[in-house]
Amino acid sequence: MAKIKKKGVSGNAKNFITRTQAVRKLQVSLPDFRRLCIFKGIYPREPRNKKKANKGSTQSTTFYYTKDIQYLLHEPVLQKFRDHKAFAKKLQKALGRGDFSDAKRLETTQKPVIRLDHIVKERYPTFTDALRDLDDALSMIHLFASLPTNENLPPATVANCARLVKEWAHYVIRAGALRKSFLSIKGIYYQAEVGGGQEVLWLVPYSFAQNVPVDVDFRIMHTFVEFYTTLVGFVLFRLYAIEGLVYPPRFDKDADENAGGLGAFTIESRGAAGLFTTGDQEKKRAEEAGEQKDVSKQMATLGAKIASLTNEDSAASTTAEPEQEEGGTSREDLTIDTFTPAASSSDPLPQPTSSQTTSTSTTLFLNTTFYLSRETPREPLEFLLRSLGCKRIGWDAVLGAGAYTEDPSDISITHQVVDRPPTFPPPSAAGNGSAPSVTPSTATATTGRVPGRIYVQPQYVWDCINAGRLLPPGEYAPGALLPPHLSPWVKPGEGYDPTAALPDVEHSEGEEEEAVEDSDNGMQEDLASESEPEPAPAPPTATAPIEDEPSEEEEEEEEESEYQRELAAEAAGTKPPTPSEQAMKKQKKKNKAKMTRQQREEEDQKEMKKVMMSRRKRKLYEKMVYSNAKKEGEVEGLKRKRRKLEGRSKGKKGGRGGEEV
Template identity: 45%
Template sequence: MAKIKKRGESGAAKNYITRTQALKKLQISLSDFRRLCILKGIYPREPTNKKKANKGSSAPASFYYSKDILYLLHEPLLAKFREHKTFAKKLARALGRGEWALAKGLEERKPLARLDHLVKERYPTFKQALADLNDPLSLLSLFERLPRDPVPGKTQVPTEVTAECGKLLAEWKIWAIRTHALRKVFLSIKGVYYECEVPAGRSGETVNVRWLEPWEFKQTVPADVDFRILLTFLDLYRTLTSFVLFKLYTDENLVYPPQLDVKLDAEGEGIGRFKLVERAPDAQAATADGEKKITKKDVKKSIRTIAHSAAAGGMQVDEEEEDVLVKDEPAAEEEFTYHPSKHDTDASDPSNAPLPTYTSLLANTASDGPATAEKGYNIFAPYTFYLSRETSSRTWEFVIRAFGGKVITTPSLNELSTVPEIASQITHILLDRPMDPATMRTLQGTHKWTWVQPQWVADCANKRTVLPAGEGSGYEPGGTLPPHVSPWDEEGRDDRPWLGTEASAAAAAIEGEASEDEDAEMDTAEAGDELTPALRAAAENPEDSTLVHQAELEAEAAGVDHAAFKKQLAGAAKKGAAASGSKAPAAGGDEDLRKIMMTGKKQRLYEKMQYSNNERRQESILTLPVTSQTDKLASKRQAIEKRKKKGGK
């Protein structure tokens, strides 16, 4: 005999658990449960049958996977939450009794929950962490712009949190400037979109990280936003960003976190208040012989650098050769040369050149990799920009420095000519307000400055080339700027680096021919059919007041007089009546084809609409004058009498 299954012990009732049951099992409050689910990445689920999942009850409830809740039972943060609850009770009791010394001691020993293990769990590899870095940077930028002054009666984000967000963003931007990782910039209403190309490992893979940074306007903290949820996400994102930055700085042989210049910070300096310092760990400590010790990481980095630089000459350094060089690290003076085989036709070919020696590798350990000027990532290197006070220095300093340029923000524009040592270095003036040419010549004096609007910098960065900025280009102060197309949009045909000049020109020609063909087809259709769809529908059904009203509204919007509209409607109705014999079967066939293409649900809806239209037509007939109603009833009576006579005979 088969075992009888009991209700609620299998199926959906066992696989799902309600939120109330989860709180009882975990023994935590609702706020702690929400925070724990956000940090662990556990979200509510929608069962197929809610009644079965809720053991026969139809009451509304939120469901979670039972395995997810069992997974949370072993989370170390649960112990921290309970410790914090105990701490809060003790602190409240001490404050209520006026025991200030005890309260101060409790505050110093406040339990803090670390999220390092969560980052390692959710992002096992560095590439996965980079792929999920878009939202953290955007949220950090949002909180960094929140006001830091306390607002009475409103939820206020702690000042320490906003300061930490600004610090992490500055560290990220400094790294992007150092490595020239910035690729694209887009100015939108919401703010500025950036995209950086970040190396994700030894194999040369890269991950594009894109984030949004709001404009430097005064932000108003909304009262209806639950900042506790946002701060929970922010705690995880801050930890993740710190992990990623440590990895990136270490790969560049830099000390993390970078040193803060107190003087520049007090003067209100932006990302320039941090200074990058070369890392000097045990790997570069002096040995007993007074020589520096080189680690495997330095050698591998040098091999990758030389492999990139030698790719143009045909030399290849594969992973096996790289492993040999790393394993033979103690043999500092041994040279690994390439011996031409008998199948080689030319020993003087660059591909047959000897492999780099260990000594030559050490000489390139400080190299920044392949030249960025060839790829267009260092286009502003010869130029020095002066940022006017109305421009966003935070935005344009980052973009200009990331592409190799230099930035000057002081003194003011009117006092710039009084400081010749600074004025002589400037090549471009970034101005975001209209200015008279005579005034520009007066301020410029004998110096040769190029006056441009900020959009010129963004367009040059996206095109990876220096665009013309003279008169007539639209980038001069007060000029009409060209369209700022999104570099990620397919419509931005000019920003396709994978297409050459000839290929892009051919693609543009093809698109032009296609657009001309479409325009010709439109002109032909308009010449052959002058009636609008609404007017044609009203002419086919003149009794439908809705269609006639719609056609009348379209004619009014097009500027057609009411009398002219009546004539058009009457003429279209006559043409339709004259050709009704020939066009009726085609219309019916088109209607059948339309119904065939519809789903069953849409077919039923279409039939209901047709039925409703017929009912409205019948109602409109009943509202005719009394004389016409009498005539219609009389004709019906005559028809009935004729049928009776025929039946009697």
């Protein structure tokens, strides 16, 4: 006879464990259990059969993998939590006795310190794995760096996040890794290419006064930040080492207090760049003096060595030329292969790029000198311009220290970023069509501008980065209507494209009425339309599809059948259809009535194919159709709104033109 299998010892009941059981097994408090799970990257799981996993109970419960909880039993941080609990008891006892000296001694000597270095190495065995998980870490650190300190946000945490933010910005600038940026409602998105082609995307909030919400559990967020700061510190150390830089960079406290920003950090190179103490410098000078003494001996044999090297190079070149001829290609003929997709409807393949193409964007503003007006955001503009090669950036003294120049009339400035409309009209607008002669000395006083300088709005910098070239500055002049700022990560053809021309679609009756009401000469158009006779309707052509319109009797029969279905649903105890569902059904029937015979056949074939699908595939297909229809509806709404705005602008122009005539 086979052994009887007990209930709850295999399957889901064995693979999953509830949160209460996990806390009891680890012998820690619930907040410590949450911290430990965040550090180790362990999250709740959803079993397929909750009833079997909960051993017959239907109560709503949070489940974890049993193997994950078993893995936590041997975690060194778990022992640190227990040590901290014992330390808290001793500290509380000393404070209860009033022995503050003993309490201070306990805090300085016996307080356990939690190290997360080994957890970072466990979760990210390779450097590429750490770079792939850097998006959320950078976004969280930038968020905490912009928040004010309070009882939930310690000053040390905010200062540490601000330091890591500046160190990351310095690396992106030094490596020329910035690729794209986008201004959104949430903040500013940046994308950099680091670690040999790994793309990192992070979000930086705007530098406004932040109101800390009261309904956010900052204990959990602080746990994430505690782990993320350790992770970003490891990554920055490796990235700085790859670039040959010293980490951490030297920090100037006085410059930081004067709002120096990126200028408060000094980047130093390893090796011969000067990272030596006084003793090391003396040894280095002695070694250089000894090398200079032996130069005379080396020069005697230098000619023979050069002659031998030239002979070897010529021999190597003669032997290498036949091999190149046999292979058919040389080093100069090597080019990067391009891959074309097999089908036109498929996604485009990412093409490989050489170092020359990727380095062109890093020198975009190399030969320019920018000046930032006081109303412009200094930190993001300085970061973007320095990332693209601009070495000379000036700003007003109100924005902080560290500017190339604080004089707005400096003749070396080529571009000035302005975020306000011009205070004075241009000279050509004054007078009766003839522009008065303006000398350079009086140009600044009359127009508020320096001759020969390009004035642009801040969006110009972002659009140049995304385009990879210097755009014409005329569209970004102060006070001008800016072109649409599009996301660089949206592929062309996906969704609404504001740069594409609208198709010639007839307006609906409501849109035509609004356009007529908004226009200034709408009354004249109405009078003209009343005076003109209405054209006779054109006879239907033979090729036009014949639409089957339902008669009044069919409509009455449909209403009667709908009423009978509602009565049957009430008698059966089921829920009758809502008015919205009824309206959708009627709309579908009307649309089907307006279809041609060929369209009806295609629709019937689709319905037959849906019937032959399995339940899972049919639901997936319906979700896909619903999401596509929703996206198309949003796109059509944006197009309708744009069409309406363009109609209003045309009406206003026409009205002004009529008044001028």
